Amino acid sequence: MKILSFWIENELFGIDIECVKEINRKVEYTIVQRAPKNIVGLFNMRGQIVTIFNLADFFGYSNKKLKDKVTCIILKSEIGSPNQKGFIIDKSGDVIDVKENVCEKPPANVNSYEAKYIHTIVRLKNNLLRVIKADLIFE
DSSP states (O other): EEEEEETTEEEEEEEEEGEEEEEEEEEEEEEOOOTTEEEEEEEEEETTEEEOOOOOTTOOOOOOOOSSSEEEEEEETTOOOOOOEEEEEEEEEEEEEEOGGEOOOTTSSSOHHHHHEEEEEEESSEEEEEOOOOOTTOO
């Protein structure tokens, strides 16, 4: 499986590349008043409205300051669905080819935020890669 890695608060995360439509840098978004805390805002991507989520909130980094222009990973939408979704990252990483035999279940001591949204853990040479379950985050 191929995983797109990215960084949030100096932590390495990843998502199955099959779920990713594109990465957009320097996105200018519009804040949505009274939206749930984890929704940052909306932006127009070539005529389509994309809802931008603050993934850091899902993992308990609630004090994260957001910039005016952010980097986002935009996900592929479900077939026939007009809804576009994406989430803010600090910076993108590499596409990593991960073999199933190096994947581990998240340990029991991860915090409750991570336990719900982390699909698997991959031990890399110098880091741990937390692979998220995109479908659960955006239910």
